[in-house]
Amino acid sequence: MAEILPGITLVEGVDPSTHVFLLKDKGSSWTLVDTGLPDAHVAIAAYLKKQGIDPKSVRRILITHLHRDHVGSLRRMIELTGARTYAHWIEAAFINERPKYDGPGMHPLEPVAVDERFKDGDELDGGIVAYHTPGHTPGHTSFYLPERKVLFTGDLFFGTDDGPVLTTPEYTLHTLTAQVSARRMAELSIDALLTYHGGPYLRDGSAHLHKLVKGF
Numbered sequence: 569m570a571e572i573l574p575g576i577t578l579v580e581g582v583d584p585s586t587h588v589f590l591l592k593d594k595g596s597s598w599t600l601v602d603t604g605l606p607d608a609h610v611a612i613a614a615y616l617k618k619q620g621i622d623p624k625s626v627r628r629i630l631i632t633h634l635h636r637d638h639v640g641s642l643r644r645m646i647e648l649t650g651a652r653t654y655a656h657w658i659e660a661a662f663i664n665e666r667p668k669y670d671g672p673g674m675h676p677l678e679p680v681a682v683d684e685r686f687k688d689g690d691e692l693d694g695g696i697v698a699y700h701t702p703g704h705t706p707g708h709t710s711f712y713l714p715e716r717k718v719l720f721t722g723d724l725f726f727g728t729d730d731g732p733v734l735t736t737p738e739y740t741l742h743t744l745t746a747q748v749s750a751r752r753m754a755e756l757s758i759d760a761l762l763t764y765h766g767g768p769y770l771r772d773g774s775a776h777l778h779k780l781v782k783g784f
């Protein structure tokens with residue numbers, strides 16, 4: 569099992585440029601963070617089977633943002649698992665294509681209605697804090713586990729060999745806003761910085777971010 573931290577698994581078999589994470593909840597259920605490109609559901613289902621994880625035990629899907637490489641398999645994963653889905657209220661509207669998104673990056677393939685719309689700072693079950701980190705997209709969210717000092721960054725950051733950087737302006741709605749979000753995340757105490765593309769960084773997350781935001 570590609571367990572990168574206790575209870576946190578990087579799903580194997582999906583497109584290697586994307587990091588779909590599976591988080592063990594207290595008890596026997598699981599939380600999926602983002603769902604990968606369209607067709608990633610095939611690899612995710614195969615991975616669950618290989619690990620002996622009942623798809624129905626995946627009770628929750630957290631979505632960082634609307635881009636297709638994050639929600640591409642959302643509908644299929646809901647069908648497979650019956651999980652409840654969570655997104656920031658702004659992003660939930662764009663994932664459901666009401667209205668259709670018109671910013672940069674790959675748009676959703678199909679509208680999906682999100683079950684639970686959270687707002688900035690909401691604490692979800694299991695002590696996960698949802699931080700609205702706009703810039704890359706309007707309702708982009710990073711998910712923080714304060715007890716474990718882990719941050720799922722979505723596309724706020726992109727992992728390189730020299731450390732995390734902001735995702736390139738080509739795919740980002742408003743880079744200055746992303747800088748503000750990055751500064752806010754740099755105020756958290758972070759060990760593991762779990763980036764979706766590139767990385768992830770399993771230690772020294774705060775130090776990485778302090779170095780990054782100094783350059784803005």
Ligand SMILES: [Zn+2]
Nearest residue numbers: 635673704723
């Ligand atoms: Zn993105």
